[in-house]
Amino acid sequence: MNPLTRARSPQPPGPDFPAGRQVTPWPGELRPVPPPLDRLLRLSLAGGRLRPAASAGALHPVNAHLLLGRGTPLPPGRYAYDPVRHRLIARTTAPADAPPGAVAVLTVTARRTVCHYGHRAWPLLLLDTGHAAAALALAGAPEWCPDADVTLLAQAAGLPPDWRGAEPEHPLAAVRLTPGPRDVLERWAAHGPGAPPPPTPHMPPPVLEETWRILDGLPGATAWLRAEAPALPEAALLSRRSAEPPLGGVPERHLLEAVLATARRTTAVRWGLRTDTAPEALAARAAGQHWVGHAGALLLAHGCPDDAPPAHVRHTHLHAGYAVGLAQAVAGHLGLASRPVGSWQHGPGGPPDIVHALTLGAHSEGTHRP
Template sequence: MEYVGEVGAVRYSREAGPVERGRGAGLGEHGRGAGLGEHGRGAGLGEHGRGAGPVKRSREDAPGDHAREAAPGDHAREAAPGEHAHEARLMEPAREDRPVDLVTALARARSPENPGPDTPAGPAVRAWPGPPSPIPEARAGELDLRALLRLSLAASDDSGRLRPAPSAGALHPVDAQLVVGTRCPLPPGRYGYDPLRHPVHRLGREPDGALPGATVELSVTPQRTASHYGHRAWPLLLLDTGHAAAALWLAARALGTYASVPRLDGLAEDPLAAVHFAPPQRVGRVSQPEEPSDVPAPRELLARRSAPPPLGGTPSRDVLRTLLTTAVQASADELAWCAAVGEPQPELVELAPDGTLRRLAAGEARPTLAVWAAGQAWIADAGAVLLAYGCPADADAARIRRTHLRAGFAVHLAHLTAVRNGLAARPVGSWQQADLGAALGAAPGRDWIVHGLALGTTHPDEEKTS
């Protein structure tokens, strides 16, 4: 069944307070009106004046993944001559002799172009050289690497799909190397981590100046994600890396001893991110992002799963305020945040300077978000959708990396906060033509949706039994 909703046109306002309804201004019309969307023609907020058709049903992701699905028939399309070679160049790991053109890759990922047919994903885990070694149990005064990795990166099933950090399509492209210093159960050195079987492979000696404790460096194997998402892979790779960094950081907090400082500055291509963990005796107050007010329990991190749709029921305004606060603090001023809310009064809300909620725009945005999010119709019925936006079209590679890493990090923390408040939640990572700023009447190309978190008060299993 296709979803074609009716959305009244609205007038946009950045001031707190009510937003007046208007007539005839579609949200996506880039300057011909500042409304939230005229969806009666099946395009709505994301119309951009051309080509966005009605929201279509699509194949579901497996539970625990970012939500993205291809529109019907997009995998059946034959690739044009040379297209796979061009895609492969964009998907290959960065190397000094062949760097990834991230600016071009992001522009293409944001376009309406559909991915081609699926290609082989390759091994679920990187083939590290050398024999595997178990991670020893930590002794008194040592960093508990085994517990830290099990609470953050380790798979809980034989296929490797179920892990504490979500991943688009459960493809898990993020690889981890450990730079181990003193006061760890492993001898100092550099190690590759196998999240499927949980051993490490010694790769060499530690670099000069390695800190006590351990640093986990995160890089990606692009082909795992590109195998299904094609040219849309690079934003998802960066978001997945941000989620993995957040999972590591939360694991340290859950263990109650170690201070971690995430590096998410976007300056390096490899590793994309790093998180350092100090040994127990030297834990102190270090510079780190704001976190949920209470410490998570290990069981909460292991139980985190992305809820399968549908996600019905609008969260309370108090809970939305808490989620927006968590996301804003965790994103370190790299992104703006709002939430598209459904019943009883559809609107976009954001945090005011005093910490309360204020209206960003009035009107129904969710059907258009469903169009923008690879045509996933269930998003039109979600209770609310938390949105990170920014990363302008002229952003350089470092800024692209930084904003996407921060978005993944922040959405992961918001996801945990949502679950702790009794909500069902599911990350939404793939967005096409999602120029939210232009849709709201601002200059085009400045405020693109980078990441989302769909929310509902009703869990799917409850809906089945009701």
């Protein structure tokens, strides 16, 4: 069965297994995050279990590897970001001719999501990466690259070609944190890889190994895009959280239009806005989350059929996660309750190929706070 068809099928995931470490234990010296990267990371990825970037099941599989070249406050090299401690781990050094500027390569530790969502997890990993890229863009990152070849991204980040029993990370996108050359990834890829983290005590079940194979087979081509993110106050970025259901009340039309206009900055998917969500139809497709049918409004991203080429699947899911990340931040700033929904199955309600959604309610009292 096609992997996307299976992910959208009613087949339930298997039993949960250990999620592993919350942060990859890379070897290297711990460094404080220097300005101006301190503000950018603090407003986007920093925190413990509750982080500003939305994640399916609050499992946060996305990691950031910072490639710091000339003109940055730290010695040139590759640094892994620890979002729980808000620190950088110095992984590898770089020669004096390292490209100028700072770039983040976003990777995923698939186990953290597959442990709960099983065969449905790999599209969620793409959506989560898009959300993380959106969080960085909202914090001021100027550009992002959602389609670079995964081998190029791995080489640029200095990921080990042999993980030696460690939990692997799979690169899916890059975000430019400061201005730099267009060929920054290619120039970093010319430098050798670093050492792997310690081996994991957890054996990979078959569904995790299958997810690794899918992530390894997502092709792309390097193209940097301007980060089309709205300007929001710092307080809005720090306070965004997904609201607990129910998300009742239909928001005012002008507020819904503002959220929809934000999502439509991304044209890789088609967008729909519904205020007539039917519990028996759409909610039945939302992985059993029946509260979806009672939300005040539903912003839907669709346009990726099951038989789409892997490059198209990657492109649409990354962009959908990115757009919903922007839209959720705007919704919170407008005082609306919101909650992303990433896992969608086949069914009669709504478009046949839902990629992602944002549920919306008129009141934000249920919104989490850190």
